[in-house]
Amino acid sequence: MTDPTITRTRTHNEEVAALFLKHSSRIRGMILSMQPDFARADDVLQETFLTVSAKSEQFKFGTDFLSWVYQIARYKVLEDRRRSGKTTEQLSIASIESLLATGSGLLDDPQEERVEALKGCLTKLSPKARQAIELRYAREHPASEIATVLRWTVDSVYVALSRARSLLAKCINEDLRSKGVTI
Template sequence: MNTKAPSHRDQVNALFVLHSPRIRGFILSLIPNMSRADDVMQETFLTVSAKADDYEEGTNFVAWACTIARFKVLEECNRNQKASLMLSPDVIDAVCVAHAPLSAEDDEARLKALKDCMDSLAPHTRRAVELRYTRAHSAAEIASLLGWSTDSVYVVLSRARQALQKCINAHLNAVS
């Protein structure tokens, strides 16, 4: 039995998974193209993971991650200035000023709920989630490692995120 406490990076990654629907919603509010929003979401996760040591425990994680996401959205805008359906950087800044993420709730309870919910996933699903969010593998890499199609990886990860969110909410509602 592994009783080693999770590292700060692991905790930050777990917070990202926990709050990914809110972060993704924020990104989608700025980039209404699902494919490009997914790319920005992945870039945001990689940056959050790389900057995990910069996150101060006890502060508003969603606000911190959405700030990183905002800069990733602006980078995407600069790369695709002529693309349609992109907001201008000024509009993005205005939306970000108006958007105030809700304050973080009891992160310790959420992390415990996430761990319990991860343990309840089917082994193949848990493996795909760990490869994506702990090891930062791309969908194509996961597909290659697991012998799946890339589309299957996207479907499994999407369903896993939904199941985790539902499970975490149920755990938190049972506690309150």
């Protein structure tokens, strides 16, 4: 006779793995936002899956699965950066989302100058790059939907978003330096 605890655990682990696979393109997109090298991002995605599988018992159904996985993925990206010695300047998802979020509380943020710089830098992007950024961060579309809207391939969307984030990060840092703001 099979132990019900083992069966329940196996089912839980399988359900977590199925959720990961269901959301893998979104998870990959988040990883690419922090690690624009496709090969390294795919390695980080695999490491994230292994960690999620190993820690699947810690996930409680009914809570936010993507938030839980994104946290694991962020740590994996940071580990990858430490191992490789690369510390590329990339704009974080939180920075872009905070800019694109609406609401009066945005200007009360202690990083108001950074947000203002980001607003100015967004206007310097090409119209298509700006549209891709808006679709991804303001409207939360996955890369596959952005590709359909813009009539691009999914890989082209990832490349365009990566380039746009790099340009935004560089522009923001230059703007802040020119104003004497410590970065």
